[in-house]
Amino acid sequence: MQDPGGEPRKIIHVDMDAFFASVEQRDHPEFRGRPLVVGGDPDGRGVVASCSYEARAFGVRSAMSTAKAKRLCPDAIFVHPRFEAYQEASLGIREIFHEVTDLVEPLSLDEAYLDVTKNKWNEPMAGKIAIRIKREIKARLSLTASAGVASTLFLAKVASDYRKPDGLTIIPPEEALSFIEKLPVTKLWGVGPATESSLLRIGVRTAGDLRALSPESVRAALGKNGMFLHQLAHGIDPRVVNPHWERKSYGAERTFEKDMTSIGALEAELRELCLEVSESLQQDELRARTITLKIRYGNFETITRGITLARAIDSAERIYDEILHLLQEKTDAGIRPVRLAGVSASQLLGFDQPEQLWFELPEFL
Ligand SMILES: [Mg+2]
Structure with missing residues (x-):
């Protein structure tokens, strides 16, 4: 820019660097120089929130289950996060x-x-x-x-x-440009597995390969999202540092006293959650382009399903429409008991921000 x-x-x-783990090693001298995993209980269903470089040497990574981390590195110290x-x-x-x-x-x-x-x-x-x-x-x-x-x-x-x-x-x-040339396309902002395979199909492995293509062939292969990536490959990034984007998402969730088996009751809960999210968005004069539904089933399996819209929204009604669609199409609610439901809104836009700075990122979630 x-x-x-x-x-x-x-x-x-x-x-x-390894933020949570580094804070723990700083505050607990006995953890220093040792593989350390910050996250959920290794004997439960927790995940790794952060791990020290000593733990990474064993293949431990963020977002991995702590049970797997323990298998990879049985001698690691496991601690709960202190937010x-x-x-x-x-x-x-x-x-x-x-x-x-x-x-x-x-x-x-x-x-x-x-x-x-x-x-x-x-x-x-x-x-x-x-x-x-x-x-x-x-x-x-x-x-x-x-x-x-x-x-x-x-x-x-x-x-x-x-x-x-x-x-x-x-x-x-x-x-x-010479730095970008050698970058694997996966380093380009917004490239996930689906875009990566579309790019591989047209022989594009690096940002340099992408840059060598004509805008027409990129558009044909990837659509609008491709044009943004093509720009990035040319070193052009239209985004600016925006100090008002402090909040990255707004969310509300609820754990039910008893697992929810009726879809009607679940919808009523979700409507309230949408209302909460909408109110906080409107209070801060923001709209969201991505709406995400989180469902935890009775057996603790947790899924999130989201949609990214062409136009940002903030009304409870619009958010609820999207949530309902996700609930019906992409979850087993009504068939499997549900323990927790959550709604969140992200990819936030202020009212004064133009929409055209945003591009379709269909696989953002
Ligand atoms: Mg970091």
């Missing part, structure tokens, strides 16, 4: 970010984009700012972060992931 003067933006993406501690560390990090600029867009507790084109430190070199941010995080919070510096959000994020932990990767604008 270029500013009106035509100068490239200076974007930093900061991502904490207050992570929240506190997260606030500490954001405080540092806001000392640099107010153009901060948090993506989660441990990740944010910063636009430092203009900054409160009056430092023209974005690389120097990134080094100083990493140093401040280390000094004040005793935690490490990896940072990526580039002229677009997309590349800054790819860069922060390039060397981890404690990494720093700078992609100057003039090197952007």
